[in-house]
Amino acid sequence: MSSTSAIAIKNATDLWFKQVSRVSAIFDACTDSQLKFEIAPGRNSGFYLLGHLTAVHDAMLPLLRISDRLYPELDEPFIKNPDRSGLPCPEPATVRNQWATVTAALNKGIAALSFDEWMERHASISPDNFVNEPHRNRFSVLLSRTAHLTEHIGQLLWINK
Amino acid sequence: MSSTSAIAIKNATDLWFKQVSRVSAIFDACTDSQLKFEIAPGRNSGFYLLGHLTAVHDAMLPLLRISDRLYPELDEPFIKNPDRSGLPCPEPATVRNQWATVTAALNKGIAALSFDEWMERHASISPDNFVNEPHRNRFSVLLSRTAHLTEHIGQLLWINK
Numbered sequence: 001m002s003s004t005s006a007i008a009i010k011n012a013t014d015l016w017f018k019q020v021s022r023v024s025a026i027f028d029a030c031t032d033s034q035l036k037f038e039i040a041p042g043r044n045s046g047f048y049l050l051g052h053l054t055a056v057h058d059a060m061l062p063l064l065r066i067s068d069r070l071y072p073e074l075d076e077p078f079i080k081n082p083d084r085s086g087l088p089c090p091e092p093a094t095v096r097n098q099w100a101t102v103t104a105a106l107n108k109g110i111a112a113l114s115f116d117e118w119m120e121r122h123a124s125i126s127p128d129n130f131v132n133e134p135h136r137n138r139f140s141v142l143l144s145r146t147a148h149l150t151e152h153i154g155q156l157l158w159i160n161k
Numbered sequence: 162m163s164s165t166s167a168i169a170i171k172n173a174t175d176l177w178f179k180q181v182s183r184v185s186a187i188f189d190a191c192t193d194s195q196l197k198f199e200i201a202p203g204r205n206s207g208f209y210l211l212g213h214l215t216a217v218h219d220a221m222l223p224l225l226r227i228s229d230r231l232y233p234e235l236d237e238p239f240i241k242n243p244d245r246s247g248l249p250c251p252e253p254a255t256v257r258n259q260w261a262t263v264t265a266a267l268n269k270g271i272a273a274l275s276f277d278e279w280m281e282r283h284a285s286i287s288p289d290n291f292v293n294e295p296h297r298n299r300f301s302v303l304l305s306r307t308a309h310l311t312e313h314i315g316q317l318l319w320i321n322k
Contacts, residue, residue: 004280004295011301015308019321040201042320118167134165142170143304147176150308154315159206 013110016146026156032092033083041157044083046159049152051078054099057106060145063123064138066109071098166276174271176198187317193253200320207320210313212239215260220266224284227270227301232259261309
């Protein structure tokens with residue numbers, strides 16, 4: 001592919017790396033008890049968002065066809081159910097480690113993909129259907145998950161410390 | 162350019178159009194007085210974010226080299242100063258109209274650019290410097306402003322109605 005195609009990918013992956021760094025810095029700057037507070041009255045806690053983002057990013061590993069998931073058990077407390085569901089839930093230290101592990105695996109996979117590989121299908125569409133829906137590629141996953149992460153960064157900027 | 166390049170642009174512009182539609186729907190669903198409330202205690206009002214996003218998107222017109230700005234007077238109350246600055250400020254109905262006008266002009270310009278045009282420089286870098294920093298292209302503006310908008314959508318999802 002031409003060099004401009006590589007630049008377009010660098011534009012998008014640089015933004016992903018930047019947003020992941022920003023949110024990691026927010027989590028790192030909070031104590032476990034600060035994370036447990038609601039960010040605004042009646043809204044999610046920072047801890048819930050840490051678990052939620054870890055689970056959503058973990059699911060990107062198979063969706064981008066990088067690898068199997070690492071922590072599918074996070075879906076029940078952090079995706080399928082809302083904050084304060086009363087479900088058993090791992091400790092903050094555990095989820096912090098899972099976030100770091102998922103981030104490292106995902107970023108390594110993201111950094112390795114070429115333009116042509118980004119334009120290939122993601123795992124939720126079959127090769128047959130992809131012929132008619134070529135926009136359902138890995139790149140759409142990168143952009144939409146960057147947006148998902150960024151939406152929650154907007155909320156996490158309001159965390160009380 | 163190849164068809165995959167056009168698809169990459171479609172991926173990114175579709176996300177922009179989607180996020181603009183989402184935030185427009187949030188503003189449309191609020192009365193003027195609902196917009197004036199703080200979204201969370203001590204945080205921005207919906208009205209401030211409406212003015213802020215209108216001003217930032219208005220500035221994208223020259224940054225993307227689409228056209229001159231339409232409403233540079235919005236910078237003073239909505240970018241250079243925070244909410245509740247006490248500065249004179251237009252009425253909500255006025256800013257709603259400005260948002261609609263900026264959105265229409267910007268979306269028309271965004272829809273018209275080809276992959277090669279997205280890979281050209283944005284207005285804040287000179288042609289000479291762009292030779293060595295080719296990632297400072299229009300596409301980087303689209304992605305970063307999509308992120309900026311999405312960060313505020315995360316906050317606007319918490320608006321009280």
